[in-house]
Amino acid sequence: MRFFQIAKQKNEKGLFEMDAHQLSRQAANTIRALAADAIQKAKSGHPGLPLGVADFAFTLFYKYLRHNPANPEWFGRDYFILSAGHGSMLQYALLHLFNYGVTIDDLKNFRQWGSKTPGHPEYRQTPGVEITTGPLGSGFASAVGMAMARKHFNASAGLDKSPLFNNRFFVICGDGCLMEGGTYEAASLAGHLALDNLICFYDQNDITIEGSAKLAFSEDVERRFNACNWRVIKVDDANNADKCDDALAQAVKSDGRPTLIVGKTTIGFGAPNAAGKSSCHGAPLGEDEVAALKRNLGISPESFFVPPEVSDFCAKRCAELERDAAKWDADYRALLDSTPGLAEKIESFINPKMPENLEEELLKAAPVGQKVATRVAGSAVLQRAAELLPSIFGGAADVGSSTGTILKKADDFASGNYAGRNIHFGIRELAMGLAANGMALSGTAIPYTSTFFVFCDYMKPAIRLAALMQLHEIYVFTHDSFHVGEDGATHQPVEHAEMLRTIPGMTVIRPADAAETAQAWAVALRRKTPTALLLTRQGLDPLPDGAAAAGAVAKGAYLVSDEDGFEYIIIASGSEVSAALKTAALLRETGKKVRVVSMPSQELFLEQPEAYRSAILPNGKKRVTIEAGSTSSWRKFVNLNDLCIGIDHFGVSAPAGVLTEKFGFTPEALADRICEHFK
DSSP states (O other): OOTTSOOOOBOTTSOBOOOHHHHHHHHHHHHHHHHHHHHHHHTOSOOHHHHHHHHHHHHIIIIIOOOOTTSTTOTTOOEEEESSGGGHHHHHHHHHHTTSSOOHHHHHTTTOTTOSOOSSOOTTTSTTOOSOOOSTTHHHHHHHHHHHHHHHHHHHTTOTTOGGGOOOEEEEEEHHHHHSHHHHHHHHHHHHTTOTTEEEEEEEOOEETTEEGGGTOOOOHHHHHHHTTOEEEEESOTTSHHHHHHHHHHHTSOOSSOEEEEEEOOTTTTOTTTTTSGGGTSSOOOHHHHHHHHHHHTOOSSTTOOOHHHHHHHHHHHHHHHHHHHHHHHHHHHHHHHSTTHHHHHHHHHSOOOOTTHHHHHHHHSOTTSOEEHHHHHHHHHHHHHHHOTTEEEEESSOHHHHTOOOTTSOBOBTTBTTOOEEEOOSOHHHHHHHHHHHHHTTSOEEEEEEEGGGGGGGHHHHHHHHHHTOOOEEEEESOSGGGOTTOGGGSOSSHHHHHHTSTTOEEEOOSSHHHHHHHHHHHHHHOSOEEEEOOSSEEOOOSTTOSOTTTGGGSOEEEEOOTTOOEEEEEOTTHHHHHHHHHHHHHHTTOOEEEEEOSOHHHHHTSOHHHHHHHSOTTSEEEEEOSSOOGGGGGGSOTTSEEESOOSOOOSSOHHHHHHHTTOSHHHHHHHHHHHTO
16 A cells, blocks of 8 residues: 555544645655754755755655664664765754654754764764765765675574565665765675665755756766666656655565665755755755745744644654564564574674684684794684684675685675675775775674775775774785885885874784784774784794783784893884894894884874883883884884884885885894984
């Protein structure tokens, strides 16, 4: 039965009430008025999208989205992702109408300090917001990761045939989202993987900030998505709730592909003078136009007014949703009771328990004591970690065989085998990073992604969002310095470690040997926020036996060589720790007393108590830092007249050994430079 069919009934006074069709239209118009009022009060915001998409969004929330406002994190829910995050007032108005705890006062505080209603939706800040969006296309691509993770979880736990776990991921995006390259990367991957649990509404209003979208965008979106193996449903008037209803009814019936609903809308719909114009995309309508909007739509002129009949309409639906969720919970409990071992299996994904001896187990797997590249050591450690933690799920951007991130005992994640754990992201670094954000947000995976370190440039927007949302993700970046060699400057990361270290909330670990690599993986798995592991292509000499005692890497820095009365402290990371030890030996031959510190992670070291930091790096000593990259972040660990040795220029194409000599990273060259600097 059509949701919007007319079904009038009398109230207790014997008067006819509004039918569902009329109420839904009034609710959509209420969303429009609330959005216009909030943006006008803030004197900042984007009214065009909320006004244009209100009919579709209300239809989705009322009829098709499986959710429970009384418990926004209910496990049985569908997910709503507003990829066009600039239209945030659309989502906040919906969350208010559906009793998510977003009050009228919250709407009045739109874009203000400390409010639940920031300018773009932010994860953890507003109940019902599943993901931080704003950078266009990021929500779309992350939704692909959410859909992937849920497919994997369902298949791995044996739930893929249960109707309880047919969770769907609904996205609203706009012209700007589709112009961003990351969206196309992600759409290509989603179609290839046949993610039929993904439904995206494309708000085709043909307007961007500069004017008509056709200034820069004239492609046939339908043909593009068909070519990517998506089903495309076209709605010629998505300001018509009945047509939106028809499209959604079709979309939720899977044909084995992800679905794009192309909805033709009018930006700023209902505003008599602003509708259809770029001026209403990103600026308040103005007091006069807000008043005209309300007159045009037959809405009360009162600011932030919600008609009682709309409140009642939505409240009744919320009660139904709560009852539906309670029934789902009961069916879920019955399923657990009737299926031995299922609860434990599900728990291993949604609440993975780290073994107390995790570090010890990973060290057993590492080739400790051998000269080995840390990417090779990392691969061995990852295999063991994946055995211990079923929720580890990830892959690489076509370089898994080089980065060592293919799980040897697991199958490939594919449309015919969603239980596979090895994801082949293809050469799509940005989509990989954004999808991993969605995987982490799904609550059923600890995602890892991998590529050559220099290509983290392509992932920067995704990494920043992961840090902003404090997501538990692990980045495995290999070929971490100029020692890449013959591939030359384009492939030799110089400033990349510094770039990652500038991101608030990021942890960067550059281990010096296999033992440090095992400990680094243990830290990354326990950390619960994004961690980047920077691993070498070339083999590294092992540090002295027992140098990295248990928990050493977790402290960020520790002593690897020391002597009484030391006057010099050499601080190094990764491949340069071995060089620092050899340099110290040469300096000692000249009578100098030297302490050598391995600092795999600046962030972890700076988190330690002041007493520990002072014990490792006491004042009054000559300090030297050594890392085969930019020196800027190392300045905080030295005094004004101390020495930072690194690479503050681009690399050169030559064998790694030649570069080590030419760039002055041999022990002899390092010792000479230290002596010259402090003479």
